[in-house]
Amino acid sequence: MDGNDDSQSGAAPESASELVERIAQDRDRRAFALLFAHFAPRVKAYLRRLGVADGQAEDLAQDVMLTVWRRAHLFDRRQAGVSTWIFTIARNKRIDAIRRERWPQVDPNDPALVPESERQADRIVEDDQRSDRLRQAIATLPEEQADLLRLSYFEEKSHGTIASELNLPLGTVKSRLRLALARLKPLLEDVK
Amino acid sequence: MTVRHLPPEDLLLDYAAGNLPEPLALLVAAHLTLAPESRRIVAELESVGGAMLEDIEPAEIAPDALESVLARLDAEEPEAPAAAPPLGSPSTARMTDSGIILPAPLRERIGGDVDCIKWRQRGGGVAEYDVLPNYPGFRARLLRIRAGGGVPHHTHEGREVTLVLDGSFSDECGHFERGDVEVAGSDVEHKPVAGPERDCICFAVTDAPLRMTGPFGRILNYFVDM
Numbered sequence: 001m002d003g004n005d006d007s008q009s010g011a012a013p014e015s016a017s018e019l020v021e022r023i024a025q026d027r028d029r030r031a032f033a034l035l036f037a038h039f040a041p042r043v044k045a046y047l048r049r050l051g052v053a054d055g056q057a058e059d060l061a062q063d064v065m066l067t068v069w070r071r072a073h074l075f076d077r078r079q080a081g082v083s084t085w086i087f088t089i090a091r092n093k094r095i096d097a098i099r100r101e102r103w104p105q106v107d108p109n110d111p112a113l114v115p116e117s118e119r120q121a122d123r124i125v126e127d128d129q130r131s132d133r134l135r136q137a138i139a140t141l142p143e144e145q146a147d148l149l150r151l152s153y154f155e156e157k158s159h160g161t162i163a164s165e166l167n168l169p170l171g172t173v174k175s176r177l178r179l180a181l182a183r184l185k186p187l188l189e190d191v192k
Numbered sequence: 193m194t195v196r197h198l199p200p201e202d203l204l205l206d207y208a209a210g211n212l213p214e215p216l217a218l219l220v221a222a223h224l225t226l227a228p229e230s231r232r233i234v235a236e237l238e239s240v241g242g243a244m245l246e247d248i249e250p251a252e253i254a255p256d257a258l259e260s261v262l263a264r265l266d267a268e269e270p271e272a273p274a275a276a277p278p279l280g281s282p283s284t285a286r287m288t289d290s291g292i293i294l295p296a297p298l299r300e301r302i303g304g305d306v307d308c309i310k311w312r313q314r315g316g317g318v319a320e321y322d323v324l325p326n327y328p329g330f331r332a333r334l335l336r337i338r339a340g341g342g343v344p345h346h347t348h349e350g351r352e353v354t355l356v357l358d359g360s361f362s363d364e365c366g367h368f369e370r371g372d373v374e375v376a377g378s379d380v381e382h383k384p385v386a387g388p389e390r391d392c393i394c395f396a397v398t399d400a401p402l403r404m405t406g407p408f409g410r411i412l413n414y415f416v417d418m
Contacts, residue, residue: 027265029262029265032262032265033258033262036257036258036261037258039245040253040257040258041250041251041252041253042245042246042248042250042251043245044250044251044252044253045248045249045250045251046245046248048251049248057251058253058254058257061253061257062257062260062261065261066261066264066265066268069265069268070268070269070270070271071270071271072270073270073271074271079235080235080238080239080242081239081242082242083242083243083245083246084235084238084239084241084242084243085242086242086245087238087241087242087244087245088238088241090245091209091210091241092210094210095210099214101214103210103217104214104217104218104220104221104222104297104301105221105297106221106224106225106231106295106296106297107225107295107296107297110225110295110296111292112225112226112292112293112294112295112296113225113226113295113296114195114225114226114227114228114371115228116228116231116232117228130239131239131242131243131246134239134240134243135243135246135247138240138243138244138247139247149240149244150244152205152206152209152211153209153240153241153244154244154248156209156210156211157211158206158211158212159202159205159206161211174200174202177201177202177205178201181201181205181237181240184240185236188236188239
């Protein structure tokens with residue numbers, strides 16, 4: 001990978017966290033443009049997979065990137081990688097726009113929130129390097145497991161829906177997804 | 193003390209992927225507020241979503257898209273940063289030190305905490321409040337069961353997911369306290385009994401009308417959809 005900052009490789013996942021932090025600290029438009037070049041086409045593809053029409057998918061993808069700009073200072077690289085963060089923004093925006101529902105989420109300021117224990121808080125969930133290993137692991141999953149992951153994440157299909165569409169017992173769908181996730185879990189865990 | 197009864201992973205995956213209808217998403221979000229271990233699992237599942245987003249075949253973006261977005265940046269104010277987490281001793285899953293019973297997603301939906309709820313008495317020491325009365329295909333209710341009291345025997349045609357918010361209940365599957373989730377399918381006929389120490393408040397979502405069983409239940413079935 002070359003070190004030319006102006007190339008697409010500048011938006012490769014390894015430096016995405018840095019780009020978001022530059023936006024947060026300096027309102028860096030060049031950093032934003034690099035993130036946009038990398039993520040806007042992917043967010044749009046995600047929305048199109050979910051059945052959103054082309055024009056609306058284009059608009060929503062732009063809205064997602066504007067949200068990235070507005071919330072860059074709230075991004076914490078210790079909590080999640082950039083692609084995960086943007087995935088959740090896109091997920092919520094899609095539900096908001098298409099289902100006209102606000103996706104219920106935990107409120108970090110909720111007095112009823114039970115905080116993580118210190119030991120839990122020490123564990124990093126994800127960083128850019130782990131994200132790469134995760135992607136490689138997904139690429140090596142058996143096709144039947146990878147298909148189910150795609151149906152879950154990209155086609156809004158619950159386990160029950162997948163079972164009836166593929167004519168599989170619900171138990172089979174659950175165990176295949178569980179197997180797929182079990183293979184990915186070791187790549188998600190890291191204890192300091 | 194930590195929450196012992198976590199939801200099945202398929203429910204958490206469907207939450208992370210955005211595949212739940214609102215009543216169940218609300219229940220999961222309320223559970224996550226009380227269960228840090230489940231939050232960790234959901235974060236891992238969202239990471240999988242992120243990895244898949246990286247690898248999706250990119251779509252064509254309009255050539256002037258970046259330009260038009262850049263032009264809008266000036267009008268975008270940074271969102272207010274999250275305030276610092278509340279001070280004071282962290283509440284454990286089993287107690288409500290803060291005095292607040294409903295997690296924020298439910299408080300927002302209802303417009304307040306438990307003390308502002310107008311309960312509807314169902315008889316037998318059970319009261320209920322319909323949280324999402326207009327959501328098709330689902331019943332999503334807060335239930336208040338008198339301490340030591342039971343819920344009339346029932347089976348379900350669909351799935352019933354119950355989150356305990358205050359007090360406790362026990363049934364054939366175990367003992368459930370604040371933050372615990374029980375999932376009961378149509379094969380389970382269960383007889384939950386509230387713990388003796390206080391009324392049990394829980395949030396129950398079913399995806400089919402409850403069938404009441406037992407002699408008393410048959411009469412109640414007349415009223416189940418009222």
